[in-house]
Amino acid sequence: MYAEDELTLQDDDGRNDYRVPALFRGLLILQMFNAQTRTLSMNELAEGLGVTVSAIYRIVHTLTEMGYLRKLAKNTYELGPQVVSDGFSYLASRDLVDIAAPHLNALRDRTSLSCHLSIREQTDSLYIYRAFAAQRLSVNIPIGTRIPCHCTAMGRMLLTGLSPAALDALYQSVRLDDHPPPAPKTLPALRQMISDDRERGWVIHRSDYSTAIARGIYNHLGEVVAAINLSGPEAVMDGEVSREHFQQELAQTAEAISRELGGHRAG
Structure with a gap:
């Protein structure tokens, strides 16, 4: 029975x-x-x-x-x-790169622009994945590259995950005045820049004839755990209509990756 x-x-x-x-x-x-x-x-x-x-x-x-x-x-x-x-426990067992890679590859294919994924290690942005757009003027930053956070779009997004007190503690002994603009030269300037970035929710950074737009990746606590970008030649990225399109594509991708991590943007 x-x-x-x-x-x-x-x-x-x-x-x-x-x-x-x-x-x-x-x-x-x-x-x-x-x-x-x-x-x-x-x-x-x-x-x-x-x-x-x-x-x-x-x-x-x-x-x-x-x-x-x-x-x-x-x-x-x-x-x-x-x-x-x-x-x-299940979400933590999935590697960040494994989750993000398909989304970044699809973003590259839709936009024909290079995409990168980075995490913060102290004051550096560490590049851990790239979806390279094979075009003559593509931006190609190798995996393993470290760039000071305050000098890049992704790095600045990573810093938005820190409280003002934590940001001050991290940079209290770091020299900031030996990097070219638009990198801030002082801690108060950095603090204000990151506060503005946090409120905006994205960062655009121009350098060496290229432009990058970055957004944060969030975990289940609303904390920034990584950042992604879209980067390409200035001539392609800087048109108002194109830039708005790229921002929307990047926002959708960041949201999709965060969602797979069980995450959301705080506030």
Whole structure:
């Protein structure tokens, strides 16, 4: 004799429905919580599923025992720590380059411009991936290249992830006046530049007849963990219509990569 959870049901079209009812309801319960709905009572859970409280009592109890729900008060629940632990353990196991590479390759193909991915190591922007546009005037920065953060578009986006206090601590012993404009020459100037970059959400940087536009990649806490750019000849990048198109393409790509990391932009 089969238990209820093992029954093979038929849907309205007469086709076999192999869903496990208890598992199906348990996952639906977890999906009922979101940024706007952080707590739910047992009655609200049952009402959301269109069933009685007794029909989901054992499911809710099991989810609570396993840490997927946390009981706050009598018959009131929120998502438990196991949801976050499982989700972000999986996300952390995926390499940033593996996630970003397909998106950057597609961005390069759509724009015919080179794309790069970098992370911050102290005051340097470290290039860890490139999608090279094979054209005569393409920007081609090799993987492993390190460039001071305050001198590049991606580096400046990486610095937006630091608080003003952390930025001051990082640069308190760093000499800034030996780099050409538009790199800031003083710590107060750097602080103001990064504050403006953070508020804008993107950076454009021109140098040596080329232009780069950068955006940040965010994790589940809204923290900047990497940056990507689109870079190409000044003549191609600096037209107003072209620049707006490239900014939109870059923004969509940064959002897609962040989403795969479970991330979002803070604020």
